Amino acid sequence: MVKYLTGMRDEFMEQQVYFIEGDGIGKEVWAAARPVLDQSIKLAYGQSKKLVWTELLAGKKAFAEVGTYLPQATIDTLAQAEVAMKGPLETPVGTGFRSLNVTLRQTLDLFACIRPIRYFPGVVSPVKHPERIDMVIFRENTEDVYAGIEWQAQSKEAQKLIAFLRDELGVQVDPTSGIGLKPMTERGSKRLIRKAIQFALAQGRKSVTLAHKGNIMKFTEGAFRNWGYELAAEEFAGKVTLENVPSCPPGAVELKDRIADALFQEVLIRPECYDVIATPNLNGDYLSDALAAQVGGLGLAPGVNMSEKLAFFEPTHGTAPAIEGKDLANPGSLILSGALLLDHLGWHEAATKIRQALELCITMKKVTIDLASQMEGAQQLSCSGFGELMLSNLEKV
Numbered sequence: 001m002v003k004y005l006t007g008m009r010d011e012f013m014e015q016q017v018y019f020i021e022g023d024g025i026g027k028e029v030w031a032a033a034r035p036v037l038d039q040s041i042k043l044a045y046g047q048s049k050k051l052v053w054t055e056l057l058a059g060k061k062a063f064a065e066v067g068t069y070l071p072q073a074t075i076d077t078l079a080q081a082e083v084a085m086k087g088p089l090e091t092p093v094g095t096g097f098r099s100l101n102v103t104l105r106q107t108l109d110l111f112a113c114i115r116p117i118r119y120f121p122g123v124v125s126p127v128k129h130p131e132r133i134d135m136v137i138f139r140e141n142t143e144d145v146y147a148g149i150e151w152q153a154q155s156k157e158a159q160k161l162i163a164f165l166r167d168e169l170g171v172q173v174d175p176t177s178g179i180g181l182k183p184m185t186e187r188g189s190k191r192l193i194r195k196a197i198q199f200a201l202a203q204g205r206k207s208v209t210l211a212h213k214g215n216i217m218k219f220t221e222g223a224f225r226n227w228g229y230e231l232a233a234e235e236f237a238g239k240v241t242l243e244n245v246p247s248c249p250p251g252a253v254e255l256k257d258r259i260a261d262a263l264f265q266e267v268l269i270r271p272e273c274y275d276v277i278a279t280p281n282l283n284g285d286y287l288s289d290a291l292a293a294q295v296g297g298l299g300l301a302p303g304v305n306m307s308e309k310l311a312f313f314e315p316t317h318g319t320a321p322a323i324e325g326k327d328l329a330n331p332g333s334l335i336l337s338g339a340l341l342l343d344h345l346g347w348h349e350a351a352t353k354i355r356q357a358l359e360l361c362i363t364m365k366k367v368t369i370d371l372a373s374q375m376e377g378a379q380q381l382s383c384s385g386f387g388e389l390m391l392s393n394l395e396k397v
């Protein structure tokens with residue numbers, strides 16, 4: 001049972017959900033996923049609860065309809081919203097096109113990217129004991145090199161900055177370099193770590209691990225670690241204990257830290273020792289995809305980006321251009337993101353039904369190509385076929 005915001009929201013019988021279809025496989029996965037979400041609610045609550053879906057434009061669909069990739073109307077609506085969902089949005093590599101995802105995260109101050117990673121029995125995994133993996137990653141979402149403050153090599157701005165570094169700070173940077181900045185603040189780090197600790201305490205989780213590269217980047221990643229321990233002392237005294245401290249108060253969450261590269265090894269070798277992970281943006285990006293792969297791939301990896309107001313649910317995967325329009329995509333990640341949304345609303349019965357129906361699909365070995373290609377004796381379903389099987393399995397769980 002997961003409550004991502006404080007307080008249950010059961011009093012809302014009709015919940016407005018804004019959604020962005022997304023690019024690439026977005027259209028297909030939504031077509032399969034949305035009926036599953038609606039049906040799970042109907043089966044769990046009859047007519048007494050309902051999601052009211054309102055589409056917002058973004059990405060290629062927005063460009064085709066209104067001539068811009070991220071209309072102001074979409075941003076304005078989301079700025080007032082509490083619950084929304086989105087499909088993947090394309091970012092062409094190396095073209096100077098600003099990522100819509102990054103723009104949305106920054107404009108809406110969606111500072112926490114939360115990704116639960118668990119194993120569904122039956123899914124083929126590249127590791128021996130995927131069942132030992134049960135982690136929730138809290139990734140800072142607005143700072144770090146990932147914030148996209150950078151200048152192209154040889155540009156006027158890059159050269160100006162390089163000259164400033166040389167003349168004012170005595171730092172020699174190759175004048176042909178492209179330049180990126182890595183800002184990380186105390187406020188940004190602490191609010192993310194605070195959310196992770198609050199979550200761990202509320203969910204009875206054992207530990208929070210700060211994942212950083214502070215041995216090398218002392219004043220950004222190292223500061224993230226230090227601010228984490230400082231926050232724990234300031235705000236969670238008696239509720240958080242430090243690693244290897246023998247007197248651990250009952251119910252306390254252990255706070256520890258790991259260098260990011262070492263943690264990559266640890267989550268492969270000893271995943272059971274890690275529970276909630278709080279990490280700066282770029283480490284979190286790598287870690288969440290790597291962990292998703294350990295439990296069977298991006299097709300079953302849900303997520304939510306949160307500000308203090310808005311919970312914006314989305315699958316972890318991108319637009320999967322190679323399989324776009326072929327009815328091959330796995331809608332599981334979007335469906336599971338929907339289950340997280342239902343949990344967030346306090347509609348746990350519907351969320352549980354979805355997870356059980358999905359487990360049943362896997363037990364039946366009827367799955368989409370990404371899973372079927374690895375699962376011996378599996379029957380390959382299309383994206384739409386998987387959605388239909390989910391609907392039928394919802395009746396059985």
Ligand code: NAI
Pocket residue numbers: 025087088089090091092101298299314315316317318319320321322323328329330331332333370
């Ligand atoms: P990707 O996640 O789209 O694809 C990676 C691999 O996973 C591909 O082999 C793809 O076919 C497969 N895959 C992804 N989702 C799948 C699904 N639901 N079912 C079956 N197979 C699936 O990542 P990639 O190729 O790096 O990015 C493609 C585009 O998506 C880029 O423009 C990127 O910027 C964007 N993207 C958007 C995200 C978002 O909106 N949150 C997240 C990640 C990427």
